[in-house]
Amino acid sequence: MTSDLPVVLVIEDELAVRRFLRVSLSAHGFRVVEAESGETGLSLAAANNPAVVLLDLGLPDIDGVSVTRRLREWSRVPVIVISARGREDDKVTALDAGADDYLTKPFGVNELLARIRVALRHAHGSASADDATLQLSGLCIDLARRTVSVDGREAHLTPLEFRILALLARNAGKVLTHRQILNEVWGPGHAGENHNVRVHVAELRKKLEADSTRPRRLMTEPGVGYRLRDREDES
């Protein structure tokens, strides 16, 4: 039965994009429910219990950020926002409003599937957050002993760097905005002081990456934040 398949709710007004998403997601084992507007999307979300919501930020009726907020009032379903290049602020707003990840148009199907996989994993396997050690792409992070090893060699991190890395690692594969990192690590009252995060991430990179100008693990999402890659093959 199709109903056994995980449901992806696509809230997008462009027919062409919906068609591409329907075809490619169906081929990869999802059931696609489509909504052309924000209001329809919200009611379909209530009716269909989707596993993931793909939300376009430029909707004809209400903007995507409002949809995210309203959805978050009653649901923890992973939301991946889709928006055009150059609208980084919208993405950050949506992420801070509770969206889980984002995709920039145009995007390839592999990128889309990777995001969905990460979102699903975080939604279901939240148990990983309780693990004492996190292992990803050559990094081994021991949360209890606060140690990190890179490709088997121990890296010496400051407590602050460790907390940033731990935060990114618990959300591996997901983007975190500067604001989210500031809030989690520095605490409230540091809004807008993004350079704190940037400086420490740069330090972190020097310790974790072979070449800090060609990062393989700690990726910058320009204008949005950072993402710790959880799998080497991710594009």
Add this chain to the structure above:
Amino acid sequence: MSDPVPRPDPDAVLKRVQHEEARAARAKLKIFFGFAPGVGKTYRMLQVARDLVIEEKPVDVVVGLVETHSRFDTEALLLGLEILPRRAVAYRGRTLDEFDLDGALARRPRLLLLDELAHTNAPGSRHAKRWQDVLELLDAGIDVFTTVNIQHVESLNDVVAQITGVQVRETIPDSILERADEIELVDIAPEELLARLREGKVYLPEQARRAADQFFRHGNLLALRELALRRIAQHVDDDVREFREQHGVVETWPAGERILVCVGPAPSSARLIRSACRMAAGLRAPWVASYVDTPALGGMSEPDRVRLEAHLRLAESLGATIVRLSGTRVGEALLDWARKQNVTRIVIGKPTHSRLRDRLRGSLLDDVVRGSGEIDVLVISGDDDGPRNESPEHTLQDAVPAKSWWLATALIAGTTAIAAILHRWLHVPDVEMLYLLAVMTAAVFLGRGPSLLAAALGVAAYDFFFVTPVLTFRVADVRFLMTFAMMFGVSFLLSELATRLRRQERDARAREERTAALVALSSELGSVVALPDAALRVARLAARTFDASAAVLALDASGKLERIAAHPANAGLDSNELAVSRWALENARMAGAGTDTLPGARSLAIPLGPTREPIAVLALIRNAAAPLGADQRGFLLAFCRQAAIALERTVLAERAGAASVRARTEAMRSSLLAAVSHDLRTPLAAITGAATSLRNVSELGAGSQRELIETICDGAERLERLVTNLLSMTRLESGAVALRREWVPLDEIVGSALTALDKVLAHRELRAVLDPDLPLLAVDPILIEQLLVNLLENALRYAPEGALEIRAKRCDGEVEITVADRGPGLPPEVRARPFEKFVRGAGARGPGVGLGLAICHGIATAHAGSIVAEPRAGGGTLFRVRIPAGEAPPLAAPAEDRAP
């Protein structure tokens, strides 16, 4: 076939249409004209106004100010008319009721009634005269009815005075009569007027009673009435002439009459001017009032100067053009100019001085008459040639300091001592030569007075000490009297010459200074293209030249008068002075100190710009209390004209600049279209072709299918890149990009740029060498990333082989980022302008429209940075980007050490 019927010249017809339009648009002035007080002008004016009010479509009429003199029938006419409240002006303990100009302008009726056009406003009013109020009302688009009597008309003022023996001080310029759209003569038989006078129906002020008896004589009234009728006929004649011109009737008067009147400081000049004005009006010829500045006249006394200036202003107010000439001989200068300007008649005053003076100094009249040739010379009497103080003797005395007198005395004493020594011990017989030398010295260096004193003292000393009988003033030999006369004569002649030389030199220097100032102005303004810059230079030079603080003001977009430049920089104007400037700007006329408008102000405001619509106004507050002299005033006007031209030029340049921007935008749009048509279509064609192949041909091999799919993906990527670039470029150009500056480590930006190009860089060697001590940069990280990506893409495209290199280092206050390749270097056609839009090297591989580097340039510029391209040592190209570094904010520590 030629057309025998003369047709109106098309240009003339066009002009006529424009003229009629202007006439219809501008406010109408109607003057009720009388030949004497009491003819019923006010009554008639109110009658006409009433008719307009009780018409079917009543006109909005407001009575600005009407004097009824408590006459019942006149007051009855006022019933039902809206009357503007008068303005109370306190003056010397009394309160004067004045017309409220601002009230009228605020009320803005269609038609305003204003009695007594020739009225002089109370001191402290905006304008000195009511007729100026009327002009402002007309300019504001308000129709005006007003009344005036013939004796107030400037050009007829002296004629009326001759007829009646009563001099009227309040006058109106003839130009306002010309300005009138309609003049209605309010006529009444002199007998009837006299009867009304006897019945007490004519209001006369108390102080005028006595004069009235002289004025209201039957003969006088007849003459005045005729004069009034003639003046009105002239106005009607103007209308007829206009009508003829407008309707193709051939001009009857041979054109080309031109009258020149010679003006001087003598009081009779005023009469000359009025005569010339009447003559010019009669001939309908332009006329010029000229004044010749000679070295001898350069030392004109201050009262003369003031009178001369008054005469020139009178002539100007009567419609003359003013010309200031200079030359050594008045007659020559006049004739020279007259011949050049095709003057047909010269009006000159009758000489009043003795014939002897003409013999000695040459006669102006004689010079002019003899040299006039074709030109008619009209000699007109000056009946009230008052005492003139223009003789150089007087003016010289002022200039002699007390020291000179003492020096002259000392000189003679010294000479006497030396002469005594020479005479006593060396037995030199003729010491008078020594005295002559002393007198000459005094004449040359000390001026006339001291030199004459020296001569007198010299003669006395010589006589006393050296002429027998010695030690008495008696003279035995008559021969010595000759010597005395010679000494006086020499001192007089030499001092005269020396004085003249000094004066010429002084004048030359003054003229030189003015010329230098004008030259400085024009050269300073020559290169300026921006209005504020030009205004600043004008203010600076005006302040320096006229010993004043100067400000240039202009209206801003919201219509507020704003100071655009001032010198000294803190020179401010309070609201009163601002009002003066505003008035000058809005009315395109001078105002403030020394003018007829708002003379009580501290500042003098001169509009700058084209005559009708000035661009700005120059406000001067002089440091010295004395008003500007006549020549300084003329110079100020010349200065302002030049400044105006410069300001106008900057405004035009700005407009031209805007036009060229539009042209460039147009050019860019067309190259954009070309780029779009080619570079958008090529990938689209590939995508469409590949996609349709995939749809139609199902039995393609797996390899072919894969190839087609790759084609589609490549095409899509190309399109994506192109669209991104076009979008960035457009946003950068339109200024729509607001920099979102953040403090970012450069490594992060380089990192994300290299990540973005990961796929293409996979097969190329790239070295990134960033100095470890790089500061944080306050930049928009997304834009700087794009800049780096574009530079790298450019390198990949034009340098197909060799390692790429990114370096960054600190470089005095800036961070320098270099992107270098080992390609063939910039092709010559691109070298001059690598950052221009749509410029591509011939060796370009792959798609692209030549926007990448233009975007880099735009981004660098937006960050107040720079970008240059240069050949790299050892081959290749090197792009050098510099971004200013700032002081980064401190890092914050976490609030508490929370568990991770």
